[in-house]
Amino acid sequence: xxxxxxxxxxxxxxxxxxxxxxxxxxxxxxxxxxxxxxxxxxxxxxxxxxxxxxxxxxxxxxxxxxxxxxxxxxxxxxxxxxxxxxxxxxxxxxxxxxxxxxxxxxxxxxxxxxxxxxxxx
Numbered sequence: 001x002x003x004x005x006x007x008x009x010x011x012x013x014x015x016x017x018x019x020x021x022x023x024x025x026x027x028x029x030x031x032x033x034x035x036x037x038x039x040x041x042x043x044x045x046x047x048x049x050x051x052x053x054x055x056x057x058x059x060x061x062x063x064x065x066x067x068x069x070x071x072x073x074x075x076x077x078x079x080x081x082x083x084x085x086x087x088x089x090x091x092x093x094x095x096x097x098x099x100x101x102x103x104x105x106x107x108x109x110x111x112x113x114x115x116x117x118x119x120x121x
Contacts, residue, residue: 035096042103049110056117072120083109 028041057076061069087105089098 039099039103042100042107046103046107046110049107049114053110053114053117056114060117060120079109079113 027037028044029037030041032038032041057072061072064072083106087102087109089096089102091098094101
C-alpha cells in the first residue's frame with residue numbers, strides 16, 4: 001500500500017502535462033473546503049516551483065565543467081530520491097489530508113533546492 005501511495009503522489013506531482021487534479025478536472029479554488037480544489041492549489045504551487053527549479057538546473061548544468069556537471073547530476077539524483085522518500089502521504093494514520101502535507105513537503109524541499117542551486121558555483 002505504501003508503494004501505491006508513493007507512486008500516486010509521484011504521479012500527481014511529477015506529471016507535467018495539463019493536470020488539473022487527478023481524474024476530477026478541478027481547478028484551484030483558494031479558501032475552498034473541497035479536497036480536490038485544495039489539492040489542486042497545492043499541485044499548482046508545486047508545479048511553479050518545479051518549473052523554476054528545472055529552468056535553474058538546466059541553466060547551471062550548461063555553464064559548468066564536466067567534473068562539476070557530474071557532481072551536480074549525482075547530487076540532483078540523490079536529492080530527488082530523498083524528496084521522494086521523505087514526502088509521502090500516510091492516509092492510514094493521518095487520513096487523506098496527509099496528501100496536503102506530502103505536497104507541502106515537496107514544495108518546501110524544492111524551494112530549498114532552488115536556493116542551493118542559486119548559490120551553486
